[in-house]
């Protein structure tokens with residue numbers, strides 16, 4: 001399903017503070033849009049609004065000209081997957097999350113990616129799927145989250161600083177996997193060079209109330225940096241374990 005996202009005049013107000021005002025952009029299939037801006041400017045709030053996880057205080061977010069309620073919130077969230085910056089709310093194991101996510105009616109019958117292969121590309125062993133989230137390092141948890149999200153093949157992937165805990169090699173692997181995953185992407189980052197390496201558009205969010213945000217077109221991905229991960233020794237081994245229904249459609 002081709003999903004076109006339209007954000008018009010989006011406004012987020014928290015405790016009488018206007019965090020985001022008049023945010024307007026479009027996202028077409030295949031687009032990658034980087035969100036940049038200082039800490040606290042509202043990048044996560046914007047992603048959460050697009051994911052229909054929080055109410056908005058003005059403007060609109062539409063997919064194919066439908067609001068989340070017109071589209072159907074479960075369908076919306078199966079098409080638009082938010083990968084959070086934090087894993088503090090994650091309980092159980094990644095395998096449990098992956099299988100519980102697929103139990104939702106809106107997820108049934110949808111095509112899946114090859115999770116073991118994605119893990120391999122990210123330099124991870126499959127056995128990590130059966131570890132508790134709390135037993136994974138920050139960088140491992142980020143990459144496992146991205147592997148699960150991309151394997152679910154959403155139309156739009158919302159990534160909240162997905163490489164903030166990754167070393168250089170892992171960062172390059174994440175960039176390659178996300179660029180090739182086939183989803184349109186909105187990607188919050190503090191890495192000024194990431195848009196250049198990956199390619200895409202940039203939305204710079206300034207502090208305070210703003211009237212218009214310009215989307216800057218980024219030129220082609222840099223050729224200065226190698227984009228293909230180096231060979232790795234990770235092997236494919238165990239299969240994912242048992243599942244339980246987390247009851248949450250906010251996946252990661």
Ligand SMILES: Nc1ncnc2c1ncn2[C@@H]1O[C@H](COP(=O)(O)OP(=O)(O)OP(=O)(O)O)[C@@H](O)[C@H]1O
Pocket residue numbers: 014019037038039040041042043044045046
């Ligand atoms: N649930 C909340 N309750 C109160 N204030 C909040 C809440 N969530 C976010 N904020 C505030 O909204 C502002 C924007 O937060 P947000 O997390 O979107 O910033 P960010 O740009 O993603 O920052 P960072 O780069 O540090 O992750 C901040 O001032 C934050 O304190």
